[in-house]
Amino acid sequence: MDKQTSILILGAGTFGLSTAFHLAKAGYPNITVLEKSATFPPELSAGNDLNKILRAEYEDPFYAELALKAMAAWKTPLFAPYYHETGYLLCNSAAAPEKSKISLQKSLDSIRQRPEFSDKITPVTSRDDIHRVAPAFTGPMQWKGYFNSFAGYASAADALQAVYSACIALGVTIHLDSAVRTLIYSGDICTGAVTTKGKQYNASITVLTLGASLGSVLPQIKRQVIAKASPVAHIQLTADEAAQLRGIPVTYARDLGFFFEPDRRTNILKICPSMAGYTNYDTPSGLSLPCDDSAFIPAVDEAMVRRLLRETLPALADRPLIGRRVCWCADSADSEYVIDFVPGKKGLVVVTGDSAHAFKMLPTVGGWVKDLMEKGKQDLARWRWKEGSDAAEVDISWRVGKTTDFKDVKDMRRDPELIKAKL
Secondary structure (H helix, E strand, C coil): CCCCCCEEEECCCHHHHHHHHHHHHCCCCCEEEECCCCCCCCCCCCCCCCCEEECCCCCCHHHHHHHHHHHHHCCCCCCHHHEECCCEEEEECCCCCHHHHHHHHHHHHCCCCCHHHCCCEEEECCHHHHHHHCCCCCCCCCCEEEEECCCEEECHHHHHHHHHHHHHHCCCEEECCCCEEEEEEECCEEEEEEECCCCEEECCEEEECCHHHHHHCCHHHCCCEEEEEEEEEEEECCHHHHHHHCCCCEEEECCCEEECCCCCCCCEEEEEECCCCEECCCCCCCCCCCCCCCCCEEHHHHHHHHHHHHHHCHHHCCCCCEEEEEEEEEEECCCCCEEEECCCCECEEEEECCCCCCHHHCCCHHHHHHHHHHHCCCCCHHHCCCCCCCHHHCCCCCCCCCCEEHHHCCCEECCHHHHHHHC
């Protein structure tokens, strides 16, 4: 690929920004990014979040290796301010289903023999074991699992902002408030895109990094990836309450949910329930795509959040929840990424299938996309376009529960001020 190649990237989330950054750093000067959101970080980006888990535990050793490389990159100057190595408490509650226990064991097996984790893994088999790694927790927590001190979390939105600024400094052009209406072609060659405002952008190579919204621009992806939502809730703590929880490990009961130490600026505690995810097939295309309104969570997930808090921090279990919303990801059938040229088209690359485990790769994923573009083909079979695969028809091994479509959810919970605004 010639250094003067004009490159158009659609989407300024985790995949898009990382791709722009790596290409610009490698000396490609003609890079334009179009982003639907009028604000940054993008409203729909899964990376636009207080925090994301950084860990190398995977059922598949291939991804464990990639995660370790990414975690090393999180310690380089651009990313280091946003990496917090608080450790990772990964367990199952006493009521966990067998599927959850098997998944946890596979995750542990993927790292326990690696030299990087020598003296980093502590078994958790009793309440006393939990007290030793997280003395702030006061709930019963009859959990079993392990504590990994070589893990933590990223301040996600802040890290995205840093990469955005780095891209601008490297000469990348980023247009916000620029939703794409359609791709444009000359025969089988993709030559760019047209925005909903009618502005046309031409490029030699167009890269689609549209996350859960991909199907709205590339319907031929079909159900190879599906938009899937995960609930998120928050609690506003006082300064004293936040101080008591400062430095707690990322805490994840695979069958209940997970949370992080409070945000260091706002004292907000983020909590996510365990579940298999929600789809939204009520769309003109019949593909699962993000809802126009994502400021809610199902009542069953709010109950799960409170159950998790009763197990860990019972004093907070009945506190008001704020910032209720669902976070949209693009799930593939096998939780593999799809990083490939679109079959039957020239000049069109797709980067998708984050499957809720991509943010940790922010420092590195763009390098994989750059390599693909320079080689002109995908050498890794696992990351190729998989025509005919159906992410809606599989039971993801590490997800607990069953996927539900939002049309079948009757009881939604919103923040009180949003309820008033709708009345």
